Amino acid sequence: MAIGAPKISTAAAKPHLIRVSKAAAQFEREPLVRPFGFKGNYLTELWQIATRLTSASGNTATGLATQSVLYGDAELFAAHTEMKGNAMMFALVQKTLDIVKATAFTTPVDLQEKILPRVIAAGKEITGRAQLHYNFILNALVSIDNAAWLLYAAENGYKTFNEMIPAPYRAALGYRNKQIAVLFQVPYSMPVADVVKAVEQGYFIIKIKTGYPGSQEEMLAFDMQRLTEIHHALKDLPASNTAHGRIWYTMDANGRYAEKDTLRKYLSHAKTIGAFDRILLYEEPFREDLTEPVNDLGVRLGADESVHSEKDALQRISQGYSVLVLKGIAKTLSLSMRIAKLAEERKIPCLCADLTVNPVLIDWHKNLAARLAPFPGIGMGLMETNGDMNYKNWAAMKSYHPAAGAPWMEVQQGVFDLGPDFYARSGGILEEVKHYDDLFR
Structure with missing residues (x-):
């Protein structure tokens, strides 16, 4: 909203x-x-x-x-x-x-x-x-x-995240989403049974890591086989939060694809197995030195690692990238505000992608995602978080959060629900984090 x-x-x-x-x-x-x-x-x-x-x-x-x-x-x-x-x-x-x-x-x-x-x-x-x-x-x-x-x-004397947003960035961060959809990340080695379990728990956007280790040929073969396995397991499972009632997929190659033709083969395979229409977007498929147009591939492409400044963002937009991925927890909140401003001025949608960060940083990023325009086709904010599935000491790390136990910290049916308390407390990010402060005592 x-x-x-x-x-x-x-x-x-x-x-x-x-x-x-x-x-x-x-x-x-x-x-x-x-x-x-x-x-x-x-x-x-x-x-x-x-x-x-x-x-x-x-x-x-x-x-x-x-x-x-x-x-x-x-x-x-x-x-x-x-x-x-x-x-x-x-x-x-x-x-x-x-x-x-x-x-x-x-x-x-x-x-x-x-x-x-x-x-x-x-x-x-x-x-x-x-x-x-x-x-x-x-x-x-x-x-x-x-x-x-x-x-x-x-x-x-600013007491909230809202108050500390400098004037040039207020329009870009002027939304108040009631919910944020969570991308469920699937790394190379995650068992498909775990992906099915996530969908059964309510996740409805599955982010598949592509760009497998090895040569371009080995990478493509694994990536296509991985998509086949995941789609076969998920294709008939319902999703109540999507307009078409099915699971959305996103992919992220982290710049591992060297040529457009390699991605074309992957997308052709997606069409063959019936997965193409489920692709919400594909993040950063190509190496940064690929500067040719990409608006002829038939899918929404997102720019992430290759955007280090407004100049980079404009370059990617001119190529045909239609989504900008914000990483305030990887590339600073300051840069993310600048990119969000540019995106808002050009009506380019944004999402927030994770870096497997700790629970406090999730709420730093959540404050950003909560204030972006709702993502097309989703109708709410969109962000990724995967620390819970990757950190050995996740329960202890959650206890460090100054708002530990707050309802906005937990994913419910694939979303973060953001009530008035989240906005009033700015997700707790302006409050003392005793565990980390104690490192200096």
Whole structure:
């Protein structure tokens, strides 16, 4: 339900100049239930980063992030041990804190624009990679960006997510969805029986990870066989939340497909088995260097990893991509607000995709997804979350959330129900998270 732009306090027109006097970061290693595969490789753990910023005026804020080196730079991930990749990204977090302490800012968007050139240079130096992927940089910035947003709210007296949305981004984030549909992610190794169980629990949008490891031929053969197995199991199962009464599919290759013809073969196979009409969208199928038009494939394509700025988003839109995927928990809330503004101005739908983040970060992302225009064909917000199926210590991680037990935290029949309490408390993200704050004591 859209209710127009939120009311913002008059103080928002003149935000304070913020100077960071102290900054520190800590991390926790969280093991996964099983190796998690995408981008042709596998993760076994994810580091949870906590960054604490203290302003010259005495306000303190702790921002969180989940590091995913495989998402950030798949080639770097493959070239090192998993531990070494995480250590390099955390080293970039620490180096960036020195840059932040030397940079006064008014809004977190302003801060990010000021520090990016120096952070990019530091990232290349730390990793020894002249061609370090931009997403590695952005992922390292997430905890700092989130802390900056919380510090910005404290400095200006903002009590809710609505209040801290800067004026240029209010129109893009002016909706109030009562529900958010949840994409149920299916990695390479998940048993099909688990997918069927998810549908029986009420999930009605199934996100299939494509781009299997190996050559392009091996990848395509596995991806097609995987779709056949999943569709065979789900094709006759009903879904009460879809207009056609059947399960929707989305796919995500994380840029593994080298050529359009490879995707054409996959889509042709989908038509052969009767799955094509179930495809809601296909996320980031192609490598970033593929710049030819893609609006002749017959499906809605979403741009994710390849969008690092407004310029990248415009490039993808000009190619024929018709969805922009926001990853505030992977590429910063500041960048996601900028991309959401561009999308709203061009009436391009957006969804929020996961990074297997912790429960607190899910609500950071939920605040974003809740305020986007309802997704076409779904009639509500759309986001992915998969931490519950991947973290070994998920129950303990949920207990860290300041609103643990709140009804909006649980998926019911494939959706998050967002009542007035969710919006009043901003999903709990502006409240103290004691577990992570205690890392600094």
